[in-house]
Amino acid sequence: MGIDGDASGPPRRQFGEEGGRLSYGGYLRLPELLDQQQPQSQAPDELLFITIHQVYELWFKLLLHELEGAREAMFAGELWKARHLFKRVHAVERVLIEQVEVLETMTPQDFMEFRAKLAPASGFQSVQFRELEFLSGLRDERYLGSFRHASDEELARLRRRLAEPTLWDAYLTALSRRGLPVSDEEIMTSLLAVARNRGSYDDLWQLAEDLLTHDETAALWRMRHVQMVERQIGTKSGTGGSTGAPYLRGRARLHYFPLLWELRAWL
Numbered sequence: 001m002g003i004d005g006d007a008s009g010p011p012r013r014q015f016g017e018e019g020g021r022l023s024y025g026g027y028l029r030l031p032e033l034l035d036q037q038q039p040q041s042q043a044p045d046e047l048l049f050i051t052i053h054q055v056y057e058l059w060f061k062l063l064l065h066e067l068e069g070a071r072e073a074m075f076a077g078e079l080w081k082a083r084h085l086f087k088r089v090h091a092v093e094r095v096l097i098e099q100v101e102v103l104e105t106m107t108p109q110d111f112m113e114f115r116a117k118l119a120p121a122s123g124f125q126s127v128q129f130r131e132l133e134f135l136s137g138l139r140d141e142r143y144l145g146s147f148r149h150a151s152d153e154e155l156a157r158l159r160r161r162l163a164e165p166t167l168w169d170a171y172l173t174a175l176s177r178r179g180l181p182v183s184d185e186e187i188m189t190s191l192l193a194v195a196r197n198r199g200s201y202d203d204l205w206q207l208a209e210d211l212l213t214h215d216e217t218a219a220l221w222r223m224r225h226v227q228m229v230e231r232q233i234g235t236k237s238g239t240g241g242s243t244g245a246p247y248l249r250g251r252a253r254l255h256y257f258p259l260l261w262e263l264r265a266w267l
């Protein structure tokens, strides 16, 4: 029996073969993709280091896309759609945490074989990571300073993220579409009304839980990253010029949606 399952006779055309324009590698642009891993040293583990960062950046790209979709859905009052997209966001974010383990198979000695070649590059210069923070509501303009070497297009993207609405802005719109006031003075009362009146507001409550999970998972990644950093470089300072682990520990305490955490104290 042939691989197409035919016992005999001429090979039949498989589904999708009629046009014959697309191939697996052509569609996925594999020649281009697989040409992008270019180690700067002979160190055996540099391929792992490059690959894992590229995989992160691909997931970051998808997260930005899905979070933009979730934001637009909240603005449009399509809460079911926002929740559907957040489910995917959470699944990807869990993968981001899990794959730290792959890089931790590298020993610090093996990392030191090529680490010096990396400076002054560092995760500080990840445009998409900062875009995710800005879109999620953590807008610290001081980070624009880390992008002196970024292209005009990348800088424009970061500035656009600083100017555009955040996920929290979109959630506030969803609240006010349901008649709940969202001024600074009234917002906590509205969040409490949602939490205490699930019969009327369960969709808004679940959506707030989705935002909180996004926040919590991002913080888990920061903690996981700093554990990996301590394992790899101990108390050394970073190639990007920070104090290293102490700087990163400080970042792990940050929240995208502080009011959703504060709400817990009132429930």
Ligand code: HEM
Binding pocket: 052, 053, 056, 057, 103, 111, 121, 122, 123, 124, 126, 129, 225, 228, 229, 232, 233, 237, 238, 239, 240, 241, 242, 243, 244, 245, 247, 248, 251
């Ligand atoms: C051997 C593994 C790694 C080490 C030792 C390491 C170390 C560091 C250090 C020390 C910093 C602070 C900036 C500096 O002064 O350099 C940093 C920042 C950062 N790293 Fe890593 N890193 C590692 C892997 C990764 C991976 C796999 C990613 C995935 C994209 C990543 C993303 C980032 C990001 C986004 C920042 C900025 C964090 C912030 O400002 O809050 N790092 N890293």
Ligand SMILES: N[C@@H](CC(=O)c1ccccc1NC=O)C(=O)O
Binding pocket: 053, 115, 118, 121, 122, 123, 124, 233, 237, 238, 239, 240
């Ligand atoms: N900042 C790291 C080096 C590092 O991990 C890195 C270097 C270049 C590009 C991305 C990196 N990943 C995260 O910071 C260090 O200080 O060892």
